[in-house]
Amino acid sequence: MNYFGNLTDRMNNFREELLNAKPMVCVERAKYTTESYREHADKPMVLRRALCLENILKNMSIFIEDETLIVGNQASSNRSAPIFPEYAMDWVIDELDEFEKRDGDIFYITEESKEYLRKIAPFWEHKTLKDRGLAGMPTQSKIFYDLGIIRAEGNITSGDAHIAVNYETVLKFGLINYKERTEKKLKELDLTDYRNLNKSYFYRAILIVLDAVVAFAKRYADLALELSEKESNASRRAELLEISRILNKVPYYPAETFQEAVQSMWIIHLVLQIESNGHSLSYGRMDQYLNSFYEKDLEIGKITEEGVTEILTNLWLKTFTINKIRSWSHTRFSAGSPLYQNVTVGGQTVDKKDAVNPLTYLILKSVAQTKLPQPNLTVRYHKGLSDDFMKECIEVVRLGFGMPAFNSDEVIIPSFIEKGVDEKDAYNYSAIGCVEVAVPGKWGYRCTGMSFLNFPKSLLIALNNGVDIQSGTKLCEGIGHFKDMTTFDEVMKAWDKIIREFTRQSVIMDSCADLAIEELTADVLCSALTDDCIERGLNLKEGGAVYDFISDVQGGIANLGDSLAAIKKCVFEDESITPAQLWDTLINNFEGEEGKKIQDILINDAPKYGNDDDYIDLLLKDAYDIYIDEMKKYKNTRYGRGPIGGCYYAGTSSISANVPQGAGTIATPDGRKAGEPLAEGCSPSHAMDKNGPTAVFKSVSKLPTHDITGGVLLNQKVTPQMLSKESDREKLISLIRTFFNRLEGFHVQYNVVSRDTLLDAQKHPEDYRDLIVRVAGYSAFFNVLSKQTQDDIIERTEQVL
Template sequence: MSTKIVEKKTETTNEYFGHLTDRIAHYRESVLTTKPYVCAERAVLATQAYQQYQDQPVVLKRAYMLKNILENMTIYIEDDTLIAGNQASENRSAPIFPEYAMDWVIAELDEYEQRDGDVFYITKETKAQLRDIAPYWQHNTTKEKGLAAIPEASRLFYDLGIIKAEGNITSGDAHIAVSYEDLITKGLQDYEVRTRAEKEKLDLTVVANLKKMYFYDAILIVLDAIKTFTARYVALAEKKAQKTTDGKRKAELLEMARILRKVPNGKADTFYEAVQSIWMIQLILQIESNGHSLSYGRMDQYLNPFLQRDLKNGIMTEEGAIEILTNLWVKTLTINKIRSWGHTQFSAGSPLYQNVTIGGQTIDKKDAVNELSYLILRSVAQTKLPQPNLTVRYHAGLDEKFMRECVEVIKIGIGMPAFNNDEIIIPSFIDRGISEADAYNYSAIGCVETAVPGKWGYRCTGMSFINFPKTLLIAMNNGIDPKTGTKVVEGLGHFKDMTSYEEVEKAWDHVIRDFTRHSVIIENAIDMVLEEDVPDILCSTLTEDCIGRGKTIKEGGAVYDFISGLQVGIANLADSLAAIKKVVFEEKRVTPSDLWEALLNDFAGEKGQAIQELLLYDAPKYGNDDDYVDQLVVDAYDAYIDEVKKYPNTRFGRGPIGGTRYAGTSSISANVGQGKGTMATPDGRNAATPLAEGCSPTHAMDKKGPTSVLKSVSKLPTKEITGGVLLNQKINPQVLEKDEDKEKLVMLLRTFFNRLHGYHIQYNVVSRETLLDAQKHPEKHRDLIVRVAGYSAFFNVLSKATQDDIIERTEHVL
């Protein structure tokens, strides 16, 4: 029989949402004070399996790899936890995934602790272990194979930093949510039965069925390995129970052992069992592959029936459920990922983007807010952590009380919840061929991107990054990269010789379409290698209809498969085009030659500074509801959108609905990294400084308040940007002190979503003064959390460049 879990509360300053229990408060503190180390254990075990099973089909090799890891990795159960399962040899330690890349791992071994941000520690023993296995992986990783697969003409764009794909060439895919509802209601045993049944049907004289057989055998190996993995925790829990003299803790450990004998192999019957089952799979998926943005989906929908049943039967109290949830959130934070420094600049703060989605509508179009929706809000507020990434699905009928509760969480200053809009996303999905029932069941995946849990393929966004401002500069420079002097495309002439804005417009259209084609080539080459080299067996098992089709996700096993790249510097492009059109060609206050020379010289000298002043303050700026500039960026963006939709992905025609591409604006922290490699731009921005992030206006250029920002953003072709339209807003905490001001925010949100058809919005609620003080005195602000892009991070772990970028964002009042 399940144990009722109730703990007394500790004193905190969060009076509105209550307090963490003593147990979870202590657990949270222990995790936060644990230094993040590099862990070589997974790398060593993966290498052993690859060497032993080198002659096996790749899906079997991957299955044996995961089996070797799960059977031999270090496991532990912390004294404060009620949920078992760990990713590495210690909490917050980051495993190495050598099959994806080892060159940067070895090259940066002595630099992890000296990083400007996202610092990791490493022992001499770990360094030695990694150096020992490195020779096996030379010319044998997805990064090396992926780069080799990119045609020379397209590789040039990658090498010059015009198109970046560091994330998906050096790590796994993810950007997905599996069907946790099926897991907890059926258990892995159901997947095993289905797999064996499909395998029995195969006619092995058909060559395609041989590949299916290997896939099915791989699934069975992995499912068996998960049984062994959970059995190890059962034995450990029982061993710890025998040793403890604390009767209460002994009962908890024995209950943990009982649950793990049952799940995730079998179906869950209680809320506690369901959460343990979900965590174990969430964990193993991230041991199998280090692809980030592995999300929990619509947790309030699939877990609420378990909660209601437990509450009715007296098995669980609301406070007990909150403790289980807060325990899960701390566990979620224990997962960590180390990236190369080049990739880190695109994902500052070591984000994992493990998203939980709540609210929205039911399949029959009713408000989906339930009791668990409120408990998830409370639990996230209590733990005050950057993980999980919390998203609320907004719709016109969203419960008013729930909206106000969301604002109370926003007020805490953790950058959550973010809001995604049903009113735009659901119709966009249906137009693309997603069934109505599935469209109404979508969730956020990682940042602001959206997909249908358990039915969608990898990387609904994040395929590659195109630097829009640099693209414009190349278009102005007759197809030559001005930083390196390399000709990357046949241009339409040099800006100095142009006599009208229309010529600039034509040059942009010509170059962005060519760059878009190269981004597709790069993405396809990488996807081809990922498909052949590193299929994910467990993730494919838990995604429909991989078992039915006998295909992994990358082979076309998912029901739906739409992807997007990310476009960086949208506001810079808008303001640059407006400045060129108005200041240069309409008012003729600056000649094309003088502007180009000013850009090359980074506005140096008296003349350069005078030109910069004109660009900054005498040209219309995106974010102020000015049709002049807003329409220019819409026209420019339309060229990219029109071009990218022409090119299917590598799964097109292989099973999934879709298999096509669309746009996305979630630049993560790439605006900082890509800004470093971009010279001065016609909007008045200096060389090497950050680009604008997401679809947000350039810092300090949105002068007319938040309403004007929302109006400008709403003019973007939102329905076409299905990969996500990321809007960050920043307000001072004092703005939300009064109830009437909170109501203003609710009204602003409803107007943005209902009338302007916005896609997404999120808030940083922190003052400039606090951020500056945190830079000077980080020890006083250890728990300060900021919204970086489509995710939150601890301010202190960010590089100074990313911190400065956040500090400089416009601070609005309501």
Template structure:
């Protein structure tokens, strides 16, 4: 590492720790957004129902296009007094629209409890309740959820109903988990897509049924492109009306310029920085209106915005402060988007996250350092906005400068839980090994949390399919394939734990059982995908992803260039610690009998003498996260059956066009560790029943006692090149630690070691002390904008349920 980086050193005119100040306009805008109460908005549901009734006899692609068109023509629009960008998702900022085509059952069931939730509270008026109840009968047996449930084979449905395999998000909302080709949108405009569609449409031979199917997609594509153009025009006309009424000259000039820009983009190419930002925002917004799938991400924003910035800067059309203000405005706009989930789904996504990720840094397609002036501007905007959304990811590589790394550490010190780091040194080779072209592999971005894909060329859900509960699976295996709670025989009986003679017996049963559960997860995922493909294609998202237009296929039909997907495996650390305890204390040292342990698990460690057993499990067995090879190898070996088995199965797009079509592992469990902990009885690591599982691949709270280096070493032993869905590692550090420049530089060195030598995949930091979190629980009004990293995303701490808050408070606080 280079010598100490001093505060007065500059790169691209940027000093370490200097992020500029929030402008008065953006300050006021931020305050108005944070003051907005999240309500349930029925408007979109009403418009969607109207469109479905009107066009229900059309082909499904046309129906979906007409629905979006009807919404964009008729939804409430507004331009707030302090914004420089136009575009809103709902009737008011932070209101959450309802998407009735995906699910209405839970909406109606939970109408009266939205305000009573323990976290992720939404408000709703009595009028809105009545409006939603009025349209509900039309959607009975007519939603994605209804069709998804009906498509589950009975044997697989049992795994879902018992919560062993979770897929609520897959059948109650759209897909998301994608970044479209924003670079083409801003440089060539939607008009370029329109021209391509019209050319291919004219060549169709409609006597060929496969080409006739393309006809409907092309017709739908032209409908949505025209609808987006008309949507922008509505804002242009509104801006002109407001300009005619406003008395303040500066605001009138701003509104006139907004109107000019909105008559141009995103239909036509952008020529200026502000045009490019507006084009990106409006496109991103419509994608969120089209489908409520989360993790719709911006991709490599610094790479495709920087040419506009440098041209405008050279021409004197913009300065650095103005450019940061527009980026800050984009961040604030991103937070205005909201999503309401069923309570069952909310437990997997606490904090109402949308996972809208911006990726900066990394390498160019030629392998050079890609950090540019806009990379720094985005860091400035993230700090000034001080929000949990958008997510920010930095692509790490060996050539990333110490100056940029230090600036990233300064952002982390602000307590945003951002940026997260993903490692080029692992991800790029893994992509290339799976058939992804080198230039595309070098152009990957984060999607949502820590998952990765190639923007504009990759299908849905590179991560985000079903959740598999590893610790609960272990309990079922120990119980001869029978779920201990329900008593249902889910898996073959390979012997009860109390009858097993060795640890190897347990592992043989685990291997066979985990492979069967993996197979069942594939069946459930395929059922969800089939229902989505047949009934709910996202036309605009498909248009903006290569090569859907060229193939005449939507994304679910195989339109993307690449299409790999990943489920999520929950409770990695609990499984590791459970296996270590069983191996050492039951089979090797025999200080706990298998009968004693099994009875303690059934009685939640509440029986006579069982607290002593629990303390032995916690204190006398080695723990994952402490660089103990024996323990770390246990989880590597236990994970391998899943990794091997999942690689055998193809997704529903395999052989239909995309490169890949396969599956891989992923640990980005978001907040599912809390939700799946609720359905999991006591485990052999000493964990009580119903309490949270460990999140991501992070060690269990307070059990990683040997410091951050040991954690890094343990995590790096996982097969990161096979777990392409993301190896999510959360770390927590006291703000006092990073007040020292020396410690900041130590952290840079620690990160370089983790990524360069240990080949770590990902890491992110919570920099907030325990006392602050506890005070925020007691006095939420004093900590309105306290932000924490929940999992692969950040959230306002006070909006989380107490259980999720407690889970974050109890995480190990590392030192350097």
């Protein structure tokens, strides 16, 4: 038995079934979507979307697993991934025969399903989100997309998501409240004002979707009743009858018991996944809005701590049933098929008190027992967090599946308030997906994760007078070639000019994607459950949310800093390398004796980020500040349409993008060879952080963390032996407290696994079916990752406390 105890027998059996489930491609959603789009082609798009969701929920396969207390399925079988044809179909058809042959994230598909998808593909030609997004890109911006310098594929092949809806209000008032509010707003509209016609379509769409969700729940209620009549086991019969009773009540009416609340929340969460091809649909601050149900049931003897733990583990198992298939190029940016379904616990209440409650501990316990990549568990840290709770968190960390991650109230709350977020809302933030943060139920889409900008590649183009090296394409005017530069100031001027232009292009591409999504793929349910969409009569893409801040993702932060430091130190100060020598060596990928000699100088003679060296750390900050200064100039497509904000901030939540971005980048001045992965998040480059974890924390803290509100992602790796002693665990707690209390750290998470274990898992994957690693801001089974991503994780520095 582990520290937190084991799963109940039936939840353990359920877990085994899910781990053994074959990830299939499910075509049901594609079928019912195509049917509905054909039938309702004449209707306004928002109504078309609502009727589409209604058709899916009415006709898709449903089932109730033998072990479960919480019901609802996303696809025709657990762990199967639906196809969302309205977002993109070209890659689906192109890759049908490759799904099973992938190096990682393998999916299986029947020949019958392939035939069906090929049959419906012509209907979707020139009608998908991807088609519209690419067609809307200006020619110059499209060049950046095609060359992979600014990556935006996820924005135009998937929905937005990266959001947590207002679960607290749903549980307290039920969907009936949303329906009544919508009916009232619709009745009040003056339709002689043409602007109100679009609002009327939106309100009618909400009513369709709310009724469809209730009918979907009723289907499960009827199925549970039917199964109960055939069930010979009296205990299971009673459970099925209770499931039927609950689903005849929620989510339409308010929840009153803990099981009702969890079931209501799950049905909503599930339908949001079915509605949109987005990911990072998160649960928000679950310990805050569910604890009252737990304590009430406990007080009247309706439930026990063990019973609540089982329901929670059941919810996590259901959460793990959801799956998503991406194109191979997009998959490489999101290795491990992550859904980033985040649960946030801890932190502070809106009146600034410690928010840890009895359910907080049970959520930790249940996630530890289940030990799966989903949900993504985040602990909100603040100075008043007790040592007792911190010890419980570290016990979960010790289990070695990369959870929980820690986000700091000490940086995030002030950062939000500085940007105009109401103080009470700022104190109610949650993690959304990886490390990105937002106010649940009040924030629009994509608080991070718009387009991905490759910083090291941008630097190389700056040094090449604005020309992309691999393709020879002139992207913009530079200030000259590196070979002709005589001072480091010229290098920084070149970076300044190029990064400002690339930032401008990324905003253009973001807007193209946003306009396409607004036009074609409104998420009606998600909008209805986010304040103040109903009040304004606007969906989320039209400006319905209270707040709407977004960020792009900047990749290769450490490589940028290390490269600039190497150029400054080795070329212009020590003069041990000439500009021409360095450039030619980069083009030749450090080949030959001379190349190896220069690589050694770059690696060994220049300061490296992650060692608490102001030389490099402040240089990186200066370079990053240029990007941030430029990004602050721009607005998103919702600016001035209702939400507070409507602007950008920085973010480093690079997921697994560092691997494919590195694959497309030639050798860099930090000594990295062509094709090798970039550093992920804001973490130091592999093996470059020589001075221990405290030095890493101090380097990271010098970044402009208040401006990187999209997430300052820091991965750290320690061996299990490093946390085997209580004294070492106490050291880790002290280290985390110092990082957040004194150094203004934003985030940290831990991989607790040895290099030897990972190497052995590569050789003998059959012996490591349950091995989970932290990839970036999320965890994944090691075996499902591509070898290149596995190698990247293996090479991370092992810290010593």
